Amino acid sequence: MSATIAQPKTREISSSVPDPRLMRAINPLVRGMLRSPLRRLLGEHVLLLTYTGRISGRQYTLPVGYTRDDDTLTVISQHSASKRWWRNLRGGARVTVDLQGARRVCDTEVIEEPTLVANEVERMIVLLGAREASARLFMKLDTTPPLTHAELARALDGVVIVRLTPSGLP
Numbered sequence: 001m002s003a004t005i006a007q008p009k010t011r012e013i014s015s016s017v018p019d020p021r022l023m024r025a026i027n028p029l030v031r032g033m034l035r036s037p038l039r040r041l042l043g044e045h046v047l048l049l050t051y052t053g054r055i056s057g058r059q060y061t062l063p064v065g066y067t068r069d070d071d072t073l074t075v076i077s078q079h080s081a082s083k084r085w086w087r088n089l090r091g092g093a094r095v096t097v098d099l100q101g102a103r104r105v106c107d108t109e110v111i112e113e114p115t116l117v118a119n120e121v122e123r124m125i126v127l128l129g130a131r132e133a134s135a136r137l138f139m140k141l142d143t144t145p146p147l148t149h150a151e152l153a154r155a156l157d158g159v160v161i162v163r164l165t166p167s168g169l170p
Helices: 022-036 037-042 085-089 114-128 132-136 150-156
Strands: 046-053 061-063 067-069 072-077 093-100 102-111 160-168
Touching: 022 061, 022 150, 037 114, 046 102, 061 085, 085 150, 085 160, 093 132, 093 160, 102 114, 114 132, 114 150, 114 160
Parallel strands: none
Antiparallel strands: 046 061, 046 093, 067 072, 072 160, 093 102, 102 160
16 A cells, blocks of 8 residues: 655646736727726726837837835736836836826836845735735735745746836926
């Protein structure tokens, strides 16, 4: 008779962001709503981010979810392998955000290294609680029992954080 050893349940962080193709299809509608009085229907945690392409020089505007921490806005990009808009923000690029009807210029910081991303996610879990952090980050955070820092960093590999700091009015 052979003994079976129970394997520990694999815990992971899963995204609750819709497929990138769906996002591309609905983004024009969301952009229009965010520029109108209907923006309230989308809630308080979506903004319009306008940036300039590094190579093309074209301006792009996309709706993104964010979390506010004092004056800093944090955006998570989970489709980093297929949608790399954040690469244009490396090196502290300036962007414009339309936030709840007000336009602000922001400086950016892109955080790509998984350990640093895990630090930010852990900080948000402490700040907001696991349930609210999951909702705001568009992730299902399996935190019972809590993930170790190494497990969290592995689970967040490929996730990018963009920190936006208002620098003044345009």
